[in-house]
Amino acid sequence: MNRHQIPVRWRLFGVLFLLSFLSYLMRQNIHVAGELMMPELRLSELEMGWIYASFIWGYALFQLPGGIAGNRFGPRRTLLVVGLLGILASGLTGLLPGLLFQSTTGVIAVLLLVRFVMGIAHAPMYPVQAAVVERWFPVGQWALPNAVSSTGLTLGAAAAQPLVALVMVYWGWRASFYVFIPLGLGLFGLWWWYARDNPVEHPAMGEDELKAIQANRDDLTQEVGFSAWKQLIRNRETLLLAMSYFSLNYVFYLFFTWFFHYLVKELGFSILETGFLAALPWVTGAFVATLGGLTCDALCRRIGPRLGCRIPAMVGLTGAGCLLYAGLYSTSPYMAVALLSLCFASTQFAEGAFWSAQTFVAGPYTAPACGLMNTGGNAAGIVVAPLMPFLAQHVGWVVALSTGTVVAFAGALLWLFVRVDRPFEPQAV
Numbered sequence: 001m002n003r004h005q006i007p008v009r010w011r012l013f014g015v016l017f018l019l020s021f022l023s024y025l026m027r028q029n030i031h032v033a034g035e036l037m038m039p040e041l042r043l044s045e046l047e048m049g050w051i052y053a054s055f056i057w058g059y060a061l062f063q064l065p066g067g068i069a070g071n072r073f074g075p076r077r078t079l080l081v082v083g084l085l086g087i088l089a090s091g092l093t094g095l096l097p098g099l100l101f102q103s104t105t106g107v108i109a110v111l112l113l114v115r116f117v118m119g120i121a122h123a124p125m126y127p128v129q130a131a132v133v134e135r136w137f138p139v140g141q142w143a144l145p146n147a148v149s150s151t152g153l154t155l156g157a158a159a160a161q162p163l164v165a166l167v168m169v170y171w172g173w174r175a176s177f178y179v180f181i182p183l184g185l186g187l188f189g190l191w192w193w194y195a196r197d198n199p200v201e202h203p204a205m206g207e208d209e210l211k212a213i214q215a216n217r218d219d220l221t222q223e224v225g226f227s228a229w230k231q232l233i234r235n236r237e238t239l240l241l242a243m244s245y246f247s248l249n250y251v252f253y254l255f256f257t258w259f260f261h262y263l264v265k266e267l268g269f270s271i272l273e274t275g276f277l278a279a280l281p282w283v284t285g286a287f288v289a290t291l292g293g294l295t296c297d298a299l300c301r302r303i304g305p306r307l308g309c310r311i312p313a314m315v316g317l318t319g320a321g322c323l324l325y326a327g328l329y330s331t332s333p334y335m336a337v338a339l340l341s342l343c344f345a346s347t348q349f350a351e352g353a354f355w356s357a358q359t360f361v362a363g364p365y366t367a368p369a370c371g372l373m374n375t376g377g378n379a380a381g382i383v384v385a386p387l388m389p390f391l392a393q394h395v396g397w398v399v400a401l402s403t404g405t406v407v408a409f410a411g412a413l414l415w416l417f418v419r420v421d422r423p424f425e426p427q428a429v
Contacts, residue, residue, distance in 0.1 A: 008204050009136040009213065013145050015194055016129055018187050019079065020152030021159075023125050026090050026180050027055065027118065028160035031260050032278075033173040035271055040173070041098050041107050045261075046393075049386040052257050054112040056381035058119025063378060066124025067131070067371025068229060074197035075128045075367075083188040086121030087181055089114055094177030126355075126374060131367035134359050136199050139216040140300050142359045143309075147293020147352030151286045154348060158282030161260065165275025220363040220423055229368040232424065237361045238369050240418045242376025244313070245354055247411020248347055249377035251320050251404040253384040255281055255344050258401070266397050267333040277337050281344035288345035292316065293352030300356070306421040309357040314412045316350025319343075321408030328398045357420045365424065380407075 030037075034048050043051070070078045092114045097107040126149070133145045164176045196202040199213050232238050259281065263274040292312050300308030320343050327339030355370060362369030391400035 007209050008202055008206070009199065009209065011204075012132070012136060012195060012202070013148070015187075015191050016132060017148060017152040019083070019125070019191060020129070020149045021156035022180070022184055022187050023086075023122055024153040024156030025160050025163075026086065026184065027122055028157045028256070029090075029164045029176045029180075030055075030093065030115070031257060032161060032164040032275065033168050033176045035261065035264060036168055036173040037097075042104050043108070045389040046386065047108055049257070049389045051108065051111045051115055053382055053385035055115040055119040055122075056253070056378055056385055058116040058121075059123050060119075060375055060378035060382055062120045062123035063127060063375040064368060064371040067127035067367040067369070070124055070128035070131055070367040071229065071365070075132050076192065076195045076197050078124055078128055079195075080188055080192050082121045082124050083184065083191070086118060087184045087188075089118040089121055090177050090184075091181055093118065094174040124371075127367045127371035130355050130359060130370040133355075134363065134366040135197075136213060138212050139220065140305070141297055143296035143300070143352035143356035144290070144293040146355035146359075147289045147291075147296070147348075150289035150293075150348050150351040154282040154286040154289060157256070158279040158286065161279040161282070162275040165272055169272060217363075220360075228427070229365050231427065232362065232365060232369050232372055235361070235369075235424050237419055237422060238358065238372055238424070239376075240414055241354060241358055241361075242373045244317075244411040244414040244418070245373050245377035246380045247407045247414070248317060248320075248350055248354065249380040250384060250407040250411075251324060251343065252347050252377075253381040254324075254388070254401055254404050255340075256381065257385045258388050258397075259340070262397055262401065263337070267336065269333070280337060281341040284341045284345040285348035289348035289351055292349035293356075295349075296353045296356055304421060305357070305360045306419060309353040309360070309420050310415050310418060311353075313350045313353040313357070314415050316346045316348070316353070317408050317412035317415075319346035319349070321405040321412070324408065325402055325405045328402050357418065360420045360423065362424050369424070 031052065034052075037043065038045070038048055066078070066082070093111070096110045096114060101107050101110045129149055130146060133142050133149075137145055163179075167176045167179055199205050199210055260274055260278045263269045263278055264271060269277060296309055296312045298308075299311055302308070323339050323343035323346055327336050327343055330336040330339055354373065358370050358373050359366050388397075388400050391403070
């Protein structure tokens with residue numbers, strides 16, 4: 001292979017990076033469009049919170065089934081099918097409420113259903129993507145591509161803030177659910193054309209690259225049959241990672257669901273100004289996610305996966321807790337945005353460590369294992385979306401959001417008990 005040629009694994013992952021970008025571009029738009037949807041459709045903050053949560057319910061409940069599907073049917077087919085379903089659900093989010101369903105009850109019901117389906121469609125993305133990383137990248141080089149995937153999602157969410165704000169100010173909130181559909185069709189078509197389920201199947205794969213990918217796998221979890229994934233439910237490390245990932249995502253979902261609304265209502269920014277300010281955490285997180293992945297892989301090579309994954313995860317969680325508190329209690333609105341952006345960046349610093357750790361533990365069962373871990377992570381979203389407006393009614397938005405500090409510290413402590421150097425040992429069934 002020419003030393004200047006980009007390896008096939010990174011070209012394939014380039015397509016996954018674009019799909020990750022698209023995924024958050026299409027799922028984040030409702031949290032911006034919601035500012036105009038609520039008054040037009042006569043929805044309260046609490047009702048909108050349940051609509052936000054319906055996506056997360058579908059997303060969380062179908063993490064494990066999505067990972068199982070990716071393991072059973074292969075990443076290529078799985079991502080194409082769910083991608084097309086997600087594009088359809090996005091279009092229906094703009095089309096149905098207030099047009100075909102006009103009563104408040106009807107609007108809420110149809111949005112709950114459509115966003116639940118949207119969550120189902122997006123659920124397999126990251127468990128399946130983690131399985132691609134396990135199959136296509138050499139042992140111990142898993143944190144960086146998983147972190148780069150987080151960079152893709154954060155850039156997608158960052159782009160959604162100003163783009164959706166501009167689209168809905170000039171063309172209405174419904175247009176924000178239609179505008180990205182052609183891009184989605186093009187990118188999933190590209191995925192189907194270029195992707196393969198395994199490195200050996202790709203026509204451009206060279207012998208040297210394939211040898212590097214397949215090296216040093218004897219001490220990892222071994223494949224003993226498809227149905228052995230069920231034993232993951234009792235695996236100690238996977239369950240600890242799921243609980244800690246709940247803590248990380250608790251802070252993540254504060255930004256995903258209510259940050260835009262917080263900037264408008266509590267800090268007094270206009271919708272257009274908020275569109276750009278709300279992108280700052282995601283842009284900052286994009287760069288720091290890649291830094292976290294590089295750090296994790298370097299530490300794993302130097303001191304082993306146990307501490308190599310633990311250190312960046314604990315640093316990220318602790319930093320997120322401290323910066324969240326500082327940002328919420330800052331007296332300057334612009335300083336608050338800066339500190340909260342660094343808080344979100346801290347969550348992204350830890351991302352690669354979680355996915356790399358789960359890959360070290362699960363090996364060929366990475367897709368269902370990461371699905372289980374991500375179920376725990378997205379259970380946080382189910383809690384955060386409706387809980388924040390409920391608490392805000394009683395104690396205010398600042399106190400409500402600052403609960404994330406305590407949760408982040410708890411997640412950091414859980415990492416003291418995670419043993420990444422204990423691979424899952426499935427029994428043949």
